[in-house]
Every structure is written in structure tokens, then in C-alpha cells.
Amino acid sequence: MKDTVTATPQAEIEIEGLSKTFGTGVDAFEALKNISLTIRRGEFFTLLGPSGCGKTTLLRMIAGFEHPTRGTLRIDGRDMGGLGPNQRSVNTVFQNYALFPHMSVADNIGFGLRMLGKPRTEVKATVAEMLTLVRMEQLADRRPSEISGGQQQRVALARALAPRPRVLLLDEPLSALDLKLRKEMQSELKRLQTETGITFVFVTHDQEEALTMSDRIAVMNAGRILQIGSPREIYDQPAERFVADFIGDTNFLTAVVTEAVENRCRVRLPSGAEVEAGVPRGMSPRMGDTVTIVIRPEHARLAEDGALHGRVEESVFFGTDTHITVTLDSGETFTLRRQNAADLPATPGPGARVTIAVARGGTQVLRS
Amino acid sequence: MTLVMPEARPTDHTAQATRRAARRRWLLLAPSLFVLVFAASGPLLIVLLYSFLTPGNFGDVVWQFSTEGWFRVFFARDIFDPESVQLNQAHAAIFWRSISLSLQTTLICAVLGFPTAWFIAMQPPGRREILLFLVTIPFWTNLLIRTFAIQEVIRNQGLINTILLNTGVISAPIQMLYTDFAILVGMAYVFLPFMVLPLYAAMEKLDRRLIEAGYDLYASRWRVMWHIILPLVRPGVIAGSILVFIPAIGAYVTPRVLGGGRNMMLGNLIELQFGQGRNWPLGAALALTLLVIVVVALMFYIRVTSRQEARHG
Numbered sequence: 001m002k003d004t005v006t007a008t009p010q011a012e013i014e015i016e017g018l019s020k021t022f023g024t025g026v027d028a029f030e031a032l033k034n035i036s037l038t039i040r041r042g043e044f045f046t047l048l049g050p051s052g053c054g055k056t057t058l059l060r061m062i063a064g065f066e067h068p069t070r071g072t073l074r075i076d077g078r079d080m081g082g083l084g085p086n087q088r089s090v091n092t093v094f095q096n097y098a099l100f101p102h103m104s105v106a107d108n109i110g111f112g113l114r115m116l117g118k119p120r121t122e123v124k125a126t127v128a129e130m131l132t133l134v135r136m137e138q139l140a141d142r143r144p145s146e147i148s149g150g151q152q153q154r155v156a157l158a159r160a161l162a163p164r165p166r167v168l169l170l171d172e173p174l175s176a177l178d179l180k181l182r183k184e185m186q187s188e189l190k191r192l193q194t195e196t197g198i199t200f201v202f203v204t205h206d207q208e209e210a211l212t213m214s215d216r217i218a219v220m221n222a223g224r225i226l227q228i229g230s231p232r233e234i235y236d237q238p239a240e241r242f243v244a245d246f247i248g249d250t251n252f253l254t255a256v257v258t259e260a261v262e263n264r265c266r267v268r269l270p271s272g273a274e275v276e277a278g279v280p281r282g283m284s285p286r287m288g289d290t291v292t293i294v295i296r297p298e299h300a301r302l303a304e305d306g307a308l309h310g311r312v313e314e315s316v317f318f319g320t321d322t323h324i325t326v327t328l329d330s331g332e333t334f335t336l337r338r339q340n341a342a343d344l345p346a347t348p349g350p351g352a353r354v355t356i357a358v359a360r361g362g363t364q365v366l367r368s
Numbered sequence: 369m370t371l372v373m374p375e376a377r378p379t380d381h382t383a384q385a386t387r388r389a390a391r392r393r394w395l396l397l398a399p400s401l402f403v404l405v406f407a408a409s410g411p412l413l414i415v416l417l418y419s420f421l422t423p424g425n426f427g428d429v430v431w432q433f434s435t436e437g438w439f440r441v442f443f444a445r446d447i448f449d450p451e452s453v454q455l456n457q458a459h460a461a462i463f464w465r466s467i468s469l470s471l472q473t474t475l476i477c478a479v480l481g482f483p484t485a486w487f488i489a490m491q492p493p494g495r496r497e498i499l500l501f502l503v504t505i506p507f508w509t510n511l512l513i514r515t516f517a518i519q520e521v522i523r524n525q526g527l528i529n530t531i532l533l534n535t536g537v538i539s540a541p542i543q544m545l546y547t548d549f550a551i552l553v554g555m556a557y558v559f560l561p562f563m564v565l566p567l568y569a570a571m572e573k574l575d576r577r578l579i580e581a582g583y584d585l586y587a588s589r590w591r592v593m594w595h596i597i598l599p600l601v602r603p604g605v606i607a608g609s610i611l612v613f614i615p616a617i618g619a620y621v622t623p624r625v626l627g628g629g630r631n632m633m634l635g636n637l638i639e640l641q642f643g644q645g646r647n648w649p650l651g652a653a654l655a656l657t658l659l660v661i662v663v664v665a666l667m668f669y670i671r672v673t674s675r676q677e678a679r680h681g
Contacts, residue, residue: 065580085583092584098577102599111595112585163586 299362437649570604
């Protein structure tokens with residue numbers, strides 16, 4: 001890796017106009033539609049989307065298991081067209097690990113190095129190093145069937161990292177683990193990524209996983225990339241309804257634009273109140289346009305004088321906070337969260353009339 | 369065989385229940401016991417008994433103990449000088465031919481069956497069933513008829529020689545029928561499905577992602593085959609080899625029809641003793657020798673293959 005500081009971070013993977021169609025004729029299914037994407041060197045990049053959105057197909061294409069119908073894919077500036085998975089400096093951690101059942105943990109980890117024809121002593125040294133890295137020294141001689149799911153996961157990671165690939169691909173690697181183990185592995189993965197400096201491309205349908213681990217996220221649906229950005233951007237400034245809906249809980253309201261400047265605008269809510277709202281890049285709403293705005297539950301609170309009025313439908317106790325569902329006078333449903341602090345007045349019960357205030361900057365216009 | 373606890377003296381009731389349970393156990397075991405005693409061990413014991421009797425003049429046996437049958441499996445006496453004993457070279461040749469042809473058959477079936485089974489296993493599920501069905505089609509026709517059909521193909525005036533003669537490739541027919549080659553062709557043809565089916569069963573279970581993982585970790589096609597696919601389908605290879613080797617070494621019809629009288633295999637030799645040879649004890653001893661060869665070969669084979677697996681670990 002070069003230490004030169006450049007204005008734009010160096011690209012590791014460059015994808016241009018990539019499409020993939022499975023089958024032909026009437027059975028043809030377009031899994032990926034004209035994808036363009038740049039993944040930077042050394043970043044933790046996540047492909048996020050519901051199952052069937054094409055994220056795994058894209059990952060398999062980077063790995064070399066599938067070949068694009070159209071478009072190009074470059075890794076480290078080199079066109080990957082026609083190169084198989086064994087000719088790319090890319091390794092995969094498979095969803096169900098795909099450890100070789102007839103080999104010991106150590107032999108699994110050393111497999112890639114042996115196939116690369118590394119000398120025996122180097123293989124041995126790297127395997128030992130990897131075993132330490134994933135804390136599996138004690139279990140080197142076990143078979144994959146003799147270790148737990150979490151341990152298998154770590155072996156799969158070590159096996160993929162051992163040949164020191166440019167890019168590590170992870171296909172929903174945590175989905176088979178229970179919650180506690182998953183949390184542990186999340187920080188473990190992050191640690192490994194920082195320690196090795198390898199570019200990680202992570203596929204998941206779990207929005208929380210994506211938000212906590214990634215440097216950048218690409219949200220995908222139906223074969224397209226809807227938005228690429230940092231977790232913060234994706235969460236705070238969702239460009240489309242799908243993105244806003246898929247990530248976190250959200251309230252959608254209809255509003256009319258009353259004033260528009262560069263990347264902010266004022267909108268009038270059905271209640272008559274006007275609020276300021278952020279505008280996604282590339283969109284320029286005009287006065288009088290009807291738009292959909294999103295307000296995250298945490299940006300709203302019960303107040304004496306707020307922008308929204310309604311009646312409490314139900315309030316559900318969640319321990320640290322209470323989720324209150326309100327039917328607004330406009331007929332729209334609005335959910336907010338209220339911290340259960342000891343010094344707050346009691347939560348209004350169903351039927352109570354409430355007024356909701358929205359935090360400044362907590363409103364965002366969606367691309368229609 | 370009821371278990372009685374010394375402290376808790378069983379009442380009549382519990383004793384009855386235990387007896388009932390024991391009876392039910394024996395009842396459930398009965399079918400397998402019947403098969404083991406009467407169908408497996410029984411005939412074997414009869415063969416063992418007959419191998420130690422004296423042959424009768426017109427077949428059958430005389431109830432008189434003799435080790436002559438076993439002696440003649442391995443040694444031959446001079447007709448004019450019964451005291452002059454030498455190794456039975458005719459038998460040795462037949463043993464050797466049987467073992468060698470069976471091994472070659474197993475090898476040919478493995479070489480042909482592996483890609484066949486692989487091809488079928490890689491097809492989409494619907495087509496797999498059709499192809500498997502096609503593999504079993506030869507079983508629909510009687511073995512003897514299929515063997516005669518091969519004779520028709522390879523005999524001097526048969527299909528192959530006619531084509532080669534008429535196209536001028538050869539000027540005189542190639543003698544294929546009544547050779548070891550003919551036996552080999554026939555046995556490979558007959559036993560191939562027994563190799564394909566267990567191989568397919570093993571390959572179908574193989575997790576495709578392991579193959580992908582192999583490619584992902586820089587293995588070439590050959591190395592994926594050698595380091596991942598072969599070790600994982602080894603149980604299928606073992607099962608297929610056993611299913612081919614055992615019937616091949618005792619084959620009777622194929623060597624009889626395609627090998628003629630001279631190229632005998634063990635099955636034919638044994639039949640000869642019970643038929644024209646009128647030496648039942650020798651036939652029985654030969655049959656048991658064949659059994660021992662099979663058992664030893666199996667043990668050796670399993671030992672070797674399991675060691676290979678251990679080495680891989």
C-alpha cells in the first residue's frame with residue numbers, strides 16, 4: 001500500500017455499467033441492472049438490501065464465480081474480464097463457511113497458501129499467525145465438525161485472510177450465529193479489518209450490522225443501487241422511500257414545498273405548520289411541489305406547542321424507551337420514541353390528544 | 369434372561385412384563401436371525417463341510433473325511449506318479465486371471481463411471497432423474513442376452529470387424545472374441561452401473577460451495593478435483609469398487625460366453641468341479657478360497673483408503 005496522500009482515495013474495485021442476466025428468453029431474469037460503483041482501498045464497504053436484491057450476485061461477480069453480461073469490473077486497475085476466482089487476489093468468507101470437512105483447521109487455513117505454491121515453512125508460519133489472529137491456536141488440529149459455529153466462522157475468516165488478498169468478500173457471514181456471538185464477531189471483524197488494512201466488501205440484509213460496521217454502505221433493491229454513502233448519510237439523508245423504510249424506523253408525511261433554496265427547503269405540513277427540510281443531492285424541488293418527507297422517531301418529541309397534532313393510538317413499553325403511535329389529524333400515522341427517564345411526566349395513554357414537535361434538521365425530503 | 373435386582377424383589381407382575389419384553393425382542397430379531405442363520409451362515413457351513421469330504425464317482429460326495437479337495441486347490445499330482453507333487457499351475461493361472469481381470473474391470477468402471485456420475489450430478493434435478501433412469505435401462509434385458517449381443521459386436525464376422533474390413537483398415541479380422549480382452553469388455557459393460565450409482569449418490573451430496581471455496585483459494589481445476597472432490601466422494605468410490613470387484617471376481621456368464629472354454633475364471637472353474645469334473649469337495653474348497661480372496665482384498669482396500677484419508681488430515 002502506498003502512503004501517498006491523494007485528494008481522492010485510491011480505488012480498489014471499479015465497476016462500470018455492470019449488468020447480469022440469468023437464463024434466456026422468457027425465463028431471463030436480470031439480477032443486476034447497470035451497476036456503477038467504486039470501492040476505495042482499505043475501506044469497509046457494505047452491500048445492503050433485502051434478499052433477492054442482487055447483492056450476493058454482485059459479490060459473486062467480484063469473486064469471479066459469475067461473469068457480467070455487460071459492463072466492466074476492475075480490481076486494482078486491472079480488468080477482471082475472463083479471469084476465474086483462482087486468478088483474482090480476492091477471497092471469500094462464505095455464508096455457511098464452506099470449510100473443507102476432510103481437513104483440519106490448520107490445513108483449511110493453509111489451503112490457499114499451498115495452492116499458491118508457497119514454501120512449506122512460510123505456510124506453517126502464516127497459519128500460526130492466522131490462528132493467533134483469530135484466537136484459535138488451541139484448536140488447530142480439530143476438524144471443522146468438531147468446533148462450534150462461532151469457531152468455524154473464525155476459521156473461515158482466517159482461511160480467507162491467510163493468502164493476504166487485496167479484497168475480502170463476506171457473504172452474510174454472521175447470519176448463522178446467535179445474537180451474542182454476532183455482536184462479538186462484529187467487533188472482531190472490524191478489528192481484523194483495521195489490523196490487516198484489507199478492503200472488506202460485506203453483504204448483509206441486517207441494517208443494524210451495516211450501520212455499525214461500515215465505512216460506506218450501498219443500499220440495493222431489485223438489481224439496482226439506490227444510494228451510496230456513509231452510515232450517517234444513509235440514515236439521516238435517505239434519498240428514496242425504499243432506503244428510508246429499509247433502514248431504521250421512519251415516519252412518512254406528505255407536504256407541500258413553500259420555499260426552496262439550494263439544498264434546503266421549507267415545507268408546509270398538513271397541520272399548517274411549516275418546517276425546514278433537507279433535500280437530497282441532485283433534486284431541486286420547486287415551490288408548490290407536493291413531496292414526501294421523512295422524520296425519524298428520535299427527532300420528534302411530545303411538546304406543548306408542536307408542528308403536528310393527533311391522538312395516541314397505542315404506546316408500547318420497550319424498557320429504555322416507549323414507542324408511541326399517534327394518528328395525526330391528517331389521518332397519517334406517526335411513531336415516536338420517548339425515553340423512560342424518571343423525571344418525565346407519565347406517558348399519555350391511548351386516546352390522549354398530543355402535540356408533537358420536530359427537531360430542527362430532523363426532516364428530509366425524499367426523491368419522488 | 370431376565371435381569372433381577374437383588375434388593376427389589378420383582379412381583380409377578382414385573383416379571384411377566386420383563387418376559388413379555390424379552391419375547392417381543394426375540395420376535396423383532398427373528399427375521400434378521402432367520403436370514404443370517406439359514407440364508408448366510410447355513411449354506412457357507414454346508415460348503416465348508418463338503419470341502420472336507422471325499423468325491424463320489426458320479427458327483428455328490430462320500431461321507432468320509434478328506435483334505436484332498438483343499439490339497440488340489442493349490443497342488444497337482446502327476447497322473448502316473450501320485451507321489452510327485454507340484455504347484456497347480458492351471459489353478460494359479462485362473463486365480464491370477466480372475467484377480468487381474470476383476471481389478472482391471474474395477475479400474476475401467478471407475479475411469480468411465482466417474483465422469484458419467486459427475487455429469488449426471490451436475491445436471492438440474494429433473495434431468496438427473498431421467499439420466500439415472502437411463503443408466504439402469506440395461507438391467508431390463510437379461511444378462512445372457514446382453515452378453516451374446518457383445519459377442520455379436522466383437523466376433524470375427526461381427527460389427528466391428530466387418531466395418532474395419534470393409535473400410536480397408538484391416539485385411540484380416542482381429543481376434544477379439546474368446547480373449548481376456550473380450551471378458552474385460554463384457555464385465556466393464558455389465559458392472560458399470562454398479563460404479564455409477566454409488567458415485568452419483570456421493571457426488572449429489574457434495575456441497576458445491578466447497579468447490580467454489582477451492583477455486584476461490586487459488587486451486588486449479590485439477591487441484592480442486594484432487595484435494596477437494598476426490599477425498600469427499602471417496603466413500604462413493606469405495607462402495608462402487610466393492611460393488612464391481614466382488615461380482616466381477618466371481619463372474620460366470622461373461623467369461624463363459626465371451627472367454628470361451630480356455631479363458632476360464634474362478635466362477636467357471638468352480639462350476640466345472642460341480643459339473644463335468646464331478647469333484648464337489650474341490651469345488652467347495654475353490655469357492656471358499658474365492659471367499660477368502662474377496663475378504664482379504666476388501667480388508668486391504670479399506671485399510672489403504674482409510675489411511676489415505678487420515679494422511680489428508
